[in-house]
Amino acid sequence: MADLTALKAAALTEFAASGYLGTSIARIAERAGVSKASVLYHFESKEALLASAVGSAIEELEHLLDRVGTGDLGLEERKVFVEGFVQFLLRNRLAVHIFMNQRGTLADLTVMRRADALIERIAQFLMERTASLDEHMRFGIALGGAAYLLANAGVLPGPQPDDIEVRESLNRILIGLLVPEAAR
Amino acid sequence: MADLTALKAAALTEFAASGYLGTSIARIAERAGVSKASVLYHFESKEALLASAVGSAIEELEHLLDRVGTGDLGLEERKVFVEGFVQFLLRNRLAVHIFMNQRGTLADLTVMRRADALIERIAQFLMERTASLDEHMRFGIALGGAAYLLANAGVLPGPQPDDIEVRESLNRILIGLLVPEAAR
DNA sequence: TCAAATCCTGACCGATCGGTCAGTACTGTG
DNA sequence: CACAGTACTGACCGATCGGTCAGGATTTGA
Numbered sequence: 511m512a513d514l515t516a517l518k519a520a521a522l523t524e525f526a527a528s529g530y531l532g533t534s535i536a537r538i539a540e541r542a543g544v545s546k547a548s549v550l551y552h553f554e555s556k557e558a559l560l561a562s563a564v565g566s567a568i569e570e571l572e573h574l575l576d577r578v579g580t581g582d583l584g585l586e587e588r589k590v591f592v593e594g595f596v597q598f599l600l601r602n603r604l605a606v607h608i609f610m611n612q613r614g615t616l617a618d619l620t621v622m623r624r625a626d627a628l629i630e631r632i633a634q635f636l637m638e639r640t641a642s643l644d645e646h647m648r649f650g651i652a653l654g655g656a657a658y659l660l661a662n663a664g665v666l667p668g669p670q671p672d673d674i675e676v677r678e679s680l681n682r683i684l685i686g687l688l689v690p691e692a693a694r
Numbered sequence: 695m696a697d698l699t700a701l702k703a704a705a706l707t708e709f710a711a712s713g714y715l716g717t718s719i720a721r722i723a724e725r726a727g728v729s730k731a732s733v734l735y736h737f738e739s740k741e742a743l744l745a746s747a748v749g750s751a752i753e754e755l756e757h758l759l760d761r762v763g764t765g766d767l768g769l770e771e772r773k774v775f776v777e778g779f780v781q782f783l784l785r786n787r788l789a790v791h792i793f794m795n796q797r798g799t800l801a802d803l804t805v806m807r808r809a810d811a812l813i814e815r816i817a818q819f820l821m822e823r824t825a826s827l828d829e830h831m832r833f834g835i836a837l838g839g840a841a842y843l844l845a846n847a848g849v850l851p852g853p854q855p856d857d858i859e860v861r862e863s864l865n866r867i868l869i870g871l872l873v874p875e876a877a878r
Numbered sequence: 879t880c881a882a883a884t885c886c887t888g889a890c891c892g893a894t895c896g897g898t899c900a901g902t903a904c905t906g907t908g
Numbered sequence: 909c910a911c912a913g914t915a916c917t918g919a920c921c922g923a924t925c926g927g928t929c930a931g932g933a934t935t936t937g938a
Contacts, residue, residue, distance in 0.1 A: 512916085526798075531715040532715050534895065535897090545916070546896090547919095550897065551917090554897095556896065610842070612713070614713075615711075643860070644866065644867065648867050650839065651839030653839075655837075655838045655840070656835050658794070658839065659835055662798070662838075676831070679827050683832050718924080718925065719926065720924095729887050729888080730927095731888075732885075732887070734926080734927065735887095740927090
């Protein structure tokens with residue numbers, strides 16, 4: 511029996527490095543050491559394979575957003591969210607890379623619309639009260655920049671581990687940008 | 695005679711919206727009102743069409759970097775660069791979208807390697823002296839976030855014009871992040 | 879006016895893709 | 909042993925893609 515986890519990992523790596531459209535099922539199969547037909551035996555389609563490969567990342571982000579709730583934005587809740595978000599980014603670099611860089615191109619795939627809904631929730635959570643253009647832009651730059659930076663930092667080399675220094679630096683910068691009321 | 699400018703504009707729009715791999719020459723031809731063979735009469739290949747479509751954006755960024763020089767980073771030079779960079783982003787949203795989201799996928803295309811070299815120059819220009827991890831991360835977040843935010847803000851709807859308010863807000867935020875010595 | 883150059887197109891080609899299918903090998907169970 | 913279910917594969921199919929080509933239409937210029 512084939513290792514479905516290894517199959518999903520191979521798909522995630524290839525989809526992030528070469529893009530969903532630029533990756534053939536045959537190449538994923540080759541990387542995992544099975545035949546193309548075998549891949550399609552375990553996953554009913556290429557799209558289903560992508561959905562399965564990024565599924566855990568989507569669920570992790572959903573849980574993070576559920577935990578923080580939809581209520582009004584407390585100062586402490588924001589800090590908690592930022593730290594959880596940074597952890598999510600560091601643990602799901604490849605999936606985040608796919609979301610960030612292929613969102614528009616793959617807008618017709620169900621799984622991508624699901625990811626879009628999560629981004630929408632984050633935006634609402636952070637911007638509910640603030641109407642100033644400067645704050646909107648700063649929030650967008652902070653979240654988009656952090657996600658993009660981590661997702662694209664060496665997709666192929668991937669040397670940086672879940673470095674604790676990087677995580678703490680990110681926490682500091684993002685809290686400074688997203689929770690301006692926080693003591694400085 | 696076909697309007698080569700319209701052809702390049704159609705290609706730029708489709709490549710940004712659907713991705714280079716997800717866009718067929720036939721669709722670009724249809725959008726421009728000509729035949730597929732006619733497109734390939736004016737551009738020797740799909741890759742050459744992409745290079746031509748993003749060419750002016752690349753040249754504009756090259757000139758910006760040449761103007762600012764490679765010498766040591768003066769405080770005023772940084773401000774000038776930031777404002778020029780923001781203007782570049784606002785004037786080349788579609789090309790920036792392609793660079794940001796398809797850099798890895800299209801790494802084998804000559805024009806993409808040229809764009810990569812420019813990103814490298816920007817990084818060197820801003821980080822020459824500073825070795826602190828926090829500053830590296832903050833610079834990356836600021837530049838990447840601003841570029842990503844603008845490039846992906848409504849690729850299809852594209853309602854926002856070169857809004858003067860957006861430009862000034864961006865200048866303020868980026869100068870605050872990239873030129874910390876600046877008066878506040 | 880006429881020939882050369884330019885512009886443009888439909889028809890075609892080989893390659894690649896996602897997906898199907900019939901059949902084989904293996905494994906567990908009664 | 910017999911049988912059933914699971915895992916897996918090579919061969920194949922229709923569709924789409926980038927690119928070629930021979931030839932028709934249009935423009936140019938002497």
